[in-house]
Amino acid sequence: MKKTIYLIVLYVLFFPLLAWAELLPMEEFSLPNGLRVIVISNHKAPIVKQMLWYKVGSIDEPVGKGGVAHLLEHLMFRGTKNIPDSGFNEIVARHGADSNAFTSTDFTAYHELSDISRLEVMMALEADRMVNLEFEPEAFKAERQIVFQERKQRIDNNPTAQFGELLNTMLWQKSPYARPVTGTEEEILNLTPADVRSFYQTYYSPANAVLVLSGDINLTEAQILVQKYFGSITKKTPKSDKDDADERERLSAGKYHTTVQMQMRHPEVRTPRVVRQYLVPSLKEDVRKAYALMVFAQYLGGGDSSFLNKELVLSGRVAAAAASYSLLSRGAGVFAVSAVPMRAQTALKTETLLSQAVQQAMNALDKESTEKEKQKILSGLVYIKDNPSDAAMLVGQMAALGFSLADINAYEDNIRQVTTEEIKTIVLDMIENAPSVTGFLLPAEYAATTTEND
């Protein structure tokens, strides 16, 4: 009784706060087998996005088995005990759903956007392939060739993608994040069906997954359906559910404290690019610092009125500049700045300008500009309520990192609480101490180190 009154008082006290602080109308439940389910209601149209996130990605691959997470993702479309061969794709097509999947360093996600009347079919298919994967040897061979061709198409046909891969290797050094998500050519071509099956057995299970249902569905409906299709799947202790400290140790690259500079020349490159990436705390590692860095990224390079654009581009000192911060990782986050030099200028000079601008931005930041940048982020949050797929993407990623719904819904509060001092502290630490890589992508004949009068 006392407790109830206490709760009511709390509710009354905090209700206005909660009302504006809610990012999305979400609820969650878990099955006894460990599957975590999040329901995001959006009743605009009779459609629903189903997204099944497995907390496994390329950083979990055994050494030498690069690309196995990605190849497995492909093979998940190549048959189960119940739906052999291309049956999955045929059923999805017949039911008008848009289905796809992706593999990243941290996660593997499968998703279907469908009419609500087809959700149950999609759910049956997704539950089925969580446990019943069974592909033919021919399908395996074909799919291994397909991922090989995918790597050729995405990376080898594109000098900037090759540059990105090199930067990544040097930034992360010995961390599993240094390896390409696709695996190397050699690794891909040597993967076996046994490699894929073993990875599947180890990591694909209800307790290592988060299911997001976003759209025209409510909690009760979701509970009935998820129980019906996923409820009978046996509980399995997930391998990746290890001690957080161990996981951090394994993924950490910060311990190397390296600062790397590199140049890549390529005959097809026509105009130089300069990129610097820093390893910084991710949202998982430090919530306060992550939100501070998010606001700083917005201030530095978040839009046309950003500091880099004003100081470097609109003033005619570099041709283009940008900043970004990727924070939704199980390991460290990456803060990146980049620029394209003016034609009359060397890449080296541009790199100096870029470094100075980051420092100046930090120095120039005051309470007024901090509040403005926070306002810019906050005023756009409403859009996450629009497209059910966008909501499923953001929430799924955060939930797969282990954040609670309260954590996710506190997005707005967390932005509001960021102070100028917090930003300055973390940015100074980044500039002075963070492991980093500075890369120059250059035309084959380019003289990057030419001195100039300036």
Add this chain to the structure above:
Amino acid sequence: MFKASLKNKWLTALANIAVLAVLICAVRTAWLVYHQQGLDVDKIFAESMLKEKSFTKMPVEIKTPLGINFWLIEDHTVPIVAVSFIFERAGRAYDPDKKTGRALIAANMLVYGAGSRDRQDFQEMLELNGIRMGFSAGREDLSGMVITPTVNQSTAFTLLRDALTSPRFDLADLRVEQTQSAEALQIQQENPSSVLNLAFAKEIFGAEHPFARNPLGKEEDIFNLTAEDLYDWLKSSLAKDVLIIGVAGDITPEAAASAVDGIFAALPEHNANKDIQSPDIKFEPRVKHLERDTAQTIAVFAAAGTERFAPDFYPLYMANHVFGGSGLTSRLSLKAREKEGLTYGIYTYLSTDEKTPLILGQFSATPENYPLLQKILQEEWQAFARNGLTPEELETARNYLLASYNLRFDSVAGLADMLTAMQKYRLGLDFLQKRNDYVRAVTLEQVNAAAAKYFSVQPVEMHIGQGNNMAKDD
């Protein structure tokens, strides 16, 4: 003995029957269990708890007090409003010779300051209010969009009006834009796909036709552009007689009408650009090669297609869906990707523009696979013209189109864009109510007639890569 024996025999027989019965039962149970474990997808769908619903918010046509027509879908579920619009005859192809790049740069610069606000003020106003505004110079149309939180709509509409009617085109901003366009031209040359597509447009439309121009313009033209050129574009292009508007989201018809008047009423009445003649496309089959040191050979191809409002649009659309349009389940994908693993992707799609109705396609693969893919494409193309679709393929395509109907309603911006597209392609205000009937009415004869008509001639193909190892054309 005899009796006993007889009895025994009888008993044995009975026992046998019983055993048999038990066996039959067991097999039957096993069969049932097996099939219960299997997935009866049709049954799951038929007994599905969540039943079909229709999206009930249908578009209405509104004439504003100042006489502008627009379409609206009112939907108050999310507190945002989107206004999508197209100005026809305002796109890149209407740039005069020597002024290529004009529409693209002008469109980009519409959000770089207007009226009393310079670029910084204007952009900061958008960002602080969570307003997303952008313009895009397409081949023939200028399209634009503003999306705003409902609470900031009046600011959004004022800024959009200013962008369309009193953009600043400040010299310093023009210089930045010219520099960035020139850099984009360089970066374009780094990408084998872009190089291929530029050359292919020339091959298809003819080198001199405006549709064959580089979308970014020529470097010398870009650097010669002046603010006056941009104002010429504005005055001659953004007029009410070529304007199409779609509004969607958290806004009433009255508020929407007043917003549309406020934004667009001050624009000139008439667009002054002379209509561009359709290109004279020669569809004689041929294969062209561009030499370049790439990891994969990339190929694009084109054949004659049909317009969006032509009577055979749906038959061809469904035929293409089966042939190469449906992703992993298309004939091309099943044969070239799923079965053989020759490519990461091979697909076809329709360009339904009135002036260039085309079937277009693309694939890429390492050089040794290229001839095999080209052979598959040629053989499948020919077989499709000759034999058409199976009834099952048509039903799968039909089911896909019917069942995916509601997916188009996923975002407010998407709704507004859909409304402009419906008007541009003259689909009618009741298109959404009729669309599934159009799909249901398509017969196998119609689809096969479309396949026979449009796939009878092999496509024009161009590829870029190392060595000219094309398959023999025999």
